[in-house]
Amino acid sequence: METLVIILIDGLVYASWLFLIAVGLTLIYGVLRILNLAHGSLYALGAYAAASLVIRYFDRGLWPPGSYFLMLGAAVAVGLLAGPFIERGLLRRIYNRDPVYQLLATYSLFLILEDFIKLVWGVNPYFAYKPAWLLGQVWLGGIPYPAYSVLLIGVALLAGGGLWFFIRRTRTGRLVVAMIYDPEISMALGVNVPRLSLLTFTLGAILAALGGAFTAPTLSVAPGISVEVIVLAFAVVVIGGLGSPEGSAIGALLVGLVRALMVHQRPELELFAIYLVMALVLLIRPQGLFAREEVRRV
Amino acid sequence: MAVVLETRGLTRTFGRVVAAEDVSVQIRSGERVGLVGPNGAGKTTFLNLITGYVRPDHGRILFSGKDITGLPPRVITRMGIVRSFQIPQIYSTLSVLENMLLALAAREGRGFDFWNPLRRSRAIEEAMELLASFGLTEYAYRPAAELPEGGRKLLDIALAFALRPIVLLMDEPTSGVSTKDKFVVMDTLMEVLQRTGVTTLFVEHDMDVVYRYAERVLVFQNGRVVADGDPQTLFADVTVRRAVIGWE
Amino acid sequence: MKSLRILPWILAGVLIGLGWLLPGWSRFLLTLALARGLVVLGVALLMQAGLVSFGQGLFFAAGAYAVGFAMKYGGVRDAFLATALGALAGLGIAALTGLLLARYRGIFFAMLTLAFSMILYGILLKAYTITGGTDGLRIAPPAFLGHVLPEEHAGIGQYLYTLACAGVFLYLVFRYLESPLGYAVRAVRDNEVRVEYLGLSVSRVLYLTYLLVGVMSGVGGALSALSIGHIVPELAYWTTSGEFVFVALLGGTGSVFAPFIGSALFEFIRTYAYKYAPYTWQMLLGFIMLAIVLFMPGGIWSLSTSIPRRVFGWRWFWKPEA
Known part of the structure; x- marks a missing residue:
């Protein structure tokens, strides 16, 4: 019973993290039809910005809970700066190109950002553990659990909930959905595609940076953290179906739980949990769980 | 002549659109059949069904008596049913x-x-x-x-032709070809087809072309074959002309 | 055209001669460039089908580790046997992963190849009792027909052997691209529907190509393992694969020689870049790649219609010889 609770919580924590990094990727793909290989770099930028600011914040001895707002602010700032810069500066030039080019272009961007991060923050790791350490532990069903991990679930829920509200309840959000599922009709109806693309990309960037910022206290922020992220995020997105925000939530949950199960039952297979789920899903539904199959008209 | 191609009760829907409904036809060896009807009547779907690009919900397709329902296009192509496309596939x-x-x-x-x-x-x-x-x-x-548009079209047909088909399906062979060249192209094509005894089905919007080259005409409407006969008789029928073909 | 026939032979002669003329370090780099060029050739071949693989490191590492395992656990030191094992490893993995990959194109293909290579990376890292983990494995100098070359000849022996292997595959790919199957690969890129409607199986065309690419990249991995003498899990890392894509793009797909030229250029530039700009090297790569992608009108494939086409194989618009 206790193991089950732990597996469940572990799974949820991991799923929250996956969701934060995957949902932006899938949203961006859905509207812009570009798979952003530099998505992991946005995550890394968020992590670096948050970590370096949080360390300074605590060095000054300021009010500790303020650090959470600082992390949030760092993520939003990174998204607002990097998002429009990348969308306007690069992606806008390649919208009508072959998908493979777009992939290569964003791969180039990934390479550039990797070194940019090294130039700005150096190559030594940052340890911004204090926001996590501050919260101590909570007792869940008689088991001590790091409270900060539970906070992560909250952050993901808030982000997901906010996103859901935006998509279902606001006019712009509905346009985003329309753009994902019926691009031709949306364009024919005169949707301002450049504006919507800018908005979606920036939103995706903020989400990625948010994922990075709130994970920063739990790891050593060092070069290379962006690499793993893009691979995992893509796997989640594929499981859910490219372009589907709901799909990425389900995909993250599925992978999170399977991984947690493996960590506790078959630890040697933990690393492959995500790929296992992905392979199984693709064998049954080649286009992913929530995406429609496209048939070419002749 | 022997029946070379036969469909029995072919039905296929896409969402709410009925693209084919209970289509049962028999094509005899060597026939030249024109497929006519308004846009969205199911002519192209009919070709897609026969060649295996689209699977029928119900019904069967027989080629020389063999059931070919559900086979992929490449297998059907190798058996001798070959097609050209409305949008040239080159x-x-x-x-x-x-x-x-x-x-x-x-x-x-x-x-x-x-x-x-x-x-x-x-x-x-x-x-x-x-x-x-x-x-x-x-x-x-x-x-x-x-290639100019007409040339792309011709190459598309030539590719199909090069496979030495037993049955050749053509989707609007003369669209995109200039009016001047239309009959030249069709003359050449039909001459060879007749000489080699290739069974031919072609979708066509130009009724002059149909009238001149088809021995038999299938009229499609809302996924059904609503009329079947030789062009002289069919085109004399006022209802068919007005309601289906829109040709006065 | 007759005079062009002997050009490859002249080139081969020059390259063999270089083996004696070049100083040891440059010869070593050239050996590496040839070995890695085989992988790049594979990437370029897939590009002919309109596919970009971000996971060639999978075969590269598989070939290298096949040699490593054979040496550590089987006592294999023969270069030919080691190369054959590398080829076999590449073939086996391609045969397996190809079953899934033949269904995918574009982004999916790219990312799934990436995922596969990352799985291997994970295995190599985790199974450290067998693979040596991050320390990797040491590879002893190989033997040729039972003779381990003395120290002073080892470098040149490696070089000539790698050159020969590269030559064999280069010729194979050349034949392949002129053959119906090679044309079918480009036909798949242009129009899959028509390929099926000619009675050819698109997935079979891609699968067979993928097998060839797997073998070639496996051999490339085996050869570079033999010449470097040390292998690490990073060979399977996706940034390694990214480098192969970069070199393929740099060299262009206009000629079977382009991947090797690109590869040689890359090896030499990298050596200096590591020394003088260790933290901006990737950034430089990124900017160059971006420039290629953005400013090459008609893109990557346009390279194939430029000068190299006229000189060597892959002639797009062939005219009968007078």
Whole structure:
């Protein structure tokens, strides 16, 4: 019973993290039809910005809970700066190109950002553990659990909930959905595609940076953290179906739980949990769980 | 003549659109059949069904008595049912000659040969002859992307033709071809088809072309075959003309 | 055209001669460039089908580790046997992963190849009792027909052997691209529907190509393992694969020689870049790649219609010889 609770919580924590990094990727793909290989770099930028600011914040001895707002602010700032810069500066030039080019272009961007991060923050790791350490532990069903991990679930829920509200309840959000599922009709109806693309990309960037910022206290922020992220995020997105925000939530949950199960039952297979789920899903539904199959008209 | 192609109760829906409903026809060997009807009547779907691009929800397709329902296009193509397309399906970065050579290699079962060159003098000769009969000689060494619209259409048909079909399905063979050339193209084509005894089905919007080249006409409407007969009789029928063909 | 026939032979002669003329370090780099060039050739071949693989490191590492395992656990030191094992490893993995990959194109293909290579990376890292983990494995100098070359000849022996292997595959790919199957690969890029409607199986065309690419990259991995003498899990890392894509793009797909030229250029530039700009090297790669992608009108494939086409194989618009 206790193991089950732990597996469940572990799974949820991991799923929250996956969701934060995957949902932006899938949203961006859905509207812009570009798979952003530099998505992991946005995550890394968020992590670096948050970590370096949080360390300074605590060095000054300021009010500790303020650090959470600082992390949030760092993520939003990174998204607002990097998002429009990348969308306007690069992606806008390649919208009508072959998908493979777009992939290569964003791969180039990934390479550039990797070194940019090294130039700005150096190559030594940052340890911004204090926001996590501050919260101590909570007792869940008689088991001590790091409270900060539970906070992560909250952050993901808030982000997901906010996103859901935006998509279902606001006019712009509905346009985003329309753009994902019926691009031709949306364009024919005169949707301002450049504006919507800018908005979606920036939103995706903020989400990625948010994922990075709130994970920063739990790891050593060092070069290379962006690499793993893009691979995992893509796997989640594929499981859910490219372009589907709901799909990425389900995909993250599925992978999170399977991984947690493996960590506790078959630890040697933990690393492959995500790929296992992905392979199984693709064998049954080649286009992913929530995406429609496209048939070419002749 | 023997029945070469037969459909029994073919039905297929896409969402709420009924693209084919209980289509049962028999095509005899050597027939030249025109498929007519308004846009969205199910003519192209009919070709897609026969060639396996789309699977029917119900019904069966028989080729020379053999059930070919559910087989993929490549298998059906190899059996001898070959088609050309409304939007030309050609290899635009390959030269026109290379397009033809690949079709010939496929016909000869050399498609997966990875050692001997594609360009062999005997094959080139045949390809050039075919291109000449379609009036494409001057484009032979140019990339297919440089062909004018009419030329793309002809190359598409020539590719199908190169496979030496038993049944040839053509989707609007003369759309995109200039009015001046239309009859020249069809004359050449039909002459060869008749000589070689190829059974031909073609979708066509130009009723003059249908009238002149089809021995039999199938009229499609809302996924059903609503009339079937020789063009003289059919086109004399006022209801068919007005309601279906819109040809006064 | 006759005079062009002997060009490859002249080139081969020059390259063999270089083996004696070049100083040891440059010869070593050239050996590496040839070995890695085989992988790049594979990437370029897939590009002919319109596919970009971000996971060639999978075969590269598989070939290298096949040699490593054979040496550590089987006592294999023969270069020919080691190369054959590398080829076999590449073939086996391609045969397996190809079953799934033949269904995918574009982004999916790219990312799934990436995922596969990352799985291997994970295995190599985790199974450290067998693979040596991050320390990797040491590879002893190979033997040729039972003779381990003395120290002073080892470098040149490696070089000539790698050159020969590269030559064999280069010729194979050349034949392949002129064959119906090679044309079918480009036909798949242009129009899959018509390929099926010629009676050819698109997935079979891609699968066979993928097998060839797997073998070639496996051999490339085996050869570079033999010449470097040390292998690490990073060979399977996706940034290694990214480098192969970069070199393929740099060299262009206009000629079977381009991947090797690109590869040689890359090896030499990298050596200096590591020394003088260790933290901006990737950035430089990124900017160059971006420039290629953005400013090459008609893109990557346009390279194939430029000068190299006229000189060597892959002639797009062939005219009968007068």
